[in-house]
Amino acid sequence: MKNFSNDLKSKYLFFDGGTGTVLQSLGLKPGEAPESWSLTHPDKITELHRSYLSAGANIIKANTFGINPFKYDNYAELISASITCAKEALIDYPDAYIAYDLGPLGRLLTPLGDLSFEEAVSAFSACLLCAVDCGCDLILIETMSDSYETKAAVVAAKEVTDLPIIVTNAYGEDGKVMTGADAEAMSALLEGLGVDAFGANCSYGPDMMLPIAEKLLSVSSTPIVMNPNAGLPTVVNGKTVYTTSPAEFAKYIKKMAEMGVTLLGGCCGTTPEHIKEAVKAVKGVTFKYPTEKNVTVVSSYAKAVKISKDPILIGERINPTGKPKLKAALREGDIGYLLLEASREEEAGAHILDVNVGLPDIDEPKIMEKAVKELQSVTALPLQLDSADPNTLEHALRIYNGKPLVNSVNGEKEKMDAIFPLVKKYGGTVVALTIDENGIPDTVDGRVEIALKIAAEAEKYGISKKDMIVDPLALSVSADKDSALITLGTVRKMTELGFRTVLGVSNISFGLPEREKMNSTFFALALENGLSSAIMNPFSASMLDTYHAFRVLHGLDNGCIDYISYADKNKTVTEAKPQSDLSLSYCILKGMAKEASEIASKITSDPLGVINSEIIPALNEIGQQFEEKKAYLPQLLMSADAASGAISELKKLMPTSSDGGKGAVILATVKGDIHDIGKNIVKVLLESYGFKVYDLGRDVSPETVLDAVKNTGCKLVGLSALMTTTVPSMEATVKLLHSYDCEIKVMVGGAVLNEEYAQNIGADKYSPDAMGSVRFAEEFYGI
């Protein structure tokens, strides 16, 4: 009996090679889809499989690469026919395996494209259900050039079947997949998801794949696959020819085997002859199963962050506790504030961002999902998903594009039962708090014992200790004089036991004055005891000073390069800055955002008076210049930015409940359209004029717009569309809103619209430019 997991551990396995090139030699016309031949020429497809099996391939790829519900209505029929061909070929080769070959859907996922993560999962699931039903031995997800689509395919496969899952990505010359992930980031994601083997295919010639193989092998404890092309295509006598001969191809495959790659085969341009030579060349190379790398790593769509003895800073600012503005923003579903905070944390030097949106009276899973989606479209940093609610964590884990930190599990049975299955399914490195049903032990040994108990339980799920970070819990030293010593002792002990650690450092000073002084010293002590990461405030100068100095003193900052660049940026300023004598209205008129905010931040009373006497007149002046074509859109926008910055400074003087505004406007770019630039311009201007804007984003369905009207009570809606192809969804939105309530006024704008077109689709107002929408809003609210 064949057994794939045994074979995977004990011998080289060979995939077959290219399909298109071989089928073209059998009569497939250029432009004709190879998968259509499973129905029209099944004997030829079976012949193709046989030729690879006789060349020595152990795994044949069913002729299903291009099949999915977006491309074929009869996808089920095609999958079934393709697998039948493969089964037919296997009759004489019973020890070989049939891989169901799952390729990209041909549409890009959000935020870059318009396909949602769940739509992608559903499309993959539909195919996988057919494939499993027809009978295949393993799932091969290949030529994926987007980490997010890769994750959608793997999640679908894990939900549909227990068959082995193998993933190969297509990398560009820059060593990254098309949407930005490098080999380390892909490795973190795929090992986190627990696939059986992964690697690269396609990606130019075998020579270009060597550096990718090397990177993957250096970080992965999972078997690595390499299925290269036969070089780059060129054209000889009108025919596409691949340049790498079977003998040369085999040399590279042998080299890869010697490096430690254990699954080998070919992609575009390779033939049974290539595979035959490759099999021959690898004979005699000693089989090496990958060693355990023991790397603790998390990742984003772009990069991996290792948690090791070089400490990592986890920004703590996205957490509503003690932050009334963030609380108010979350209650309103306003994610913009949170995104700005994230961007500032990244700039300040955080390596990972903690995200917590827990408030008693909000729909936490929904807001968390929204926050994570938005955050991963503005920051390349990995996230720490932070919630006490397992359901919230599941929502966030599912749609996260990478391998996150998960905050947290603890020693309580119930908690472990809820959290570990999630980490196992979606991947993640989990923070383990040293607390259980009996509370927090007041000894080092007690806390260590809980950490070990959690590790043992995790092991039962196949989650190893490298995917766990122990939090020995910093507690207020003012309440217990020994509290810091217990925490520090536990950090040291866990480090000695080979665990990574994390602390919410600032808890130590709770209840004391001048907390930063205490925090930075405690941070230094914890680092000295081996702390590998800290949840901290990246805007705190004393914490960053400690971090940068520690790295130099511990030999982690070669040549003091990071320290010097940090010190350069943060020189202690001794001389007073010259006082600016510019007026606020002048700065706004000239679009000087920084200066405008600075002046506004020094104002101490009567914020509304300042807005009315300085900001609004300046905006009116630039607005008038724009309408008279004396100023242009960039100047108008820069003035609006300057005004918004000044207003947000002034708002600090107003009570939180007041939006200081004249009325509200709902804005959206319609379903199917991802060009949101026009909508964003309108938003900036409306906000600078003091309107409250509910920004629903882009690619927004009519129903979502109607929901926003219902939830906010706002009856003024602005819609934008850039393409002729998306105007119908604008029309549908207008109709839906008017049929709900004819008092709702809809203004529309966008490159393809004009007055007449706007009337045809039933809009109440056509706005030719951004100022037009401000004027209409003023009219609507009788200003």
Place this chain on the structure above:
Amino acid sequence: MIKHGFLVLPEVDQNELRARLGCQVESVALVPKCLNALNNCVSARFVSRFCDITRTKNGIDLGFGKITSKDLIKNLGQCKRAAVFAVTLGSDVDRLLIKLGKLMPSEQFVTDAIASALSETACDEAEKLIFDGISHAPRFSPGYGDLPLELQKPLLTFLDAEKTVGITLSSSLLMTPTKSITAIAGIIE
């Protein structure tokens, strides 16, 4: 024959940029900052394929279906062959634009204008590589005149654009990465 590769781009064309910004480039203080951030994200690539122009009763065929666009037929004149090509600035540019849209809309506007101008510059560079001195008609894109956007789908398939340069189509026929251009240009013999 499908040919594809990277493009090294010269400075963005100032006339093109002025047209996109709607005003003098020098009067927009944000341009240098935005240009710098954009340049760090651009990874310009092209893919091209030559084809014969087959004239049928009331249209033409370039190898990916019948085209009845009068404007394209006029543009191609007497040409017997044409190059079909696609150019993209890559998905990192989209990531930058999305980020700026959420954080700094005025920078998004300026960066978007520069990127649009730069994609035309990228087309000019691609044409140099594709035609290599052969004279050709001005490029013509789906969406111009009466050439329908629906043509994007067979055209991109013809170029194997998803695999060669990473361009895909959304359900409403938008190209992603958004700073991408497809075009047809006849060869003048």
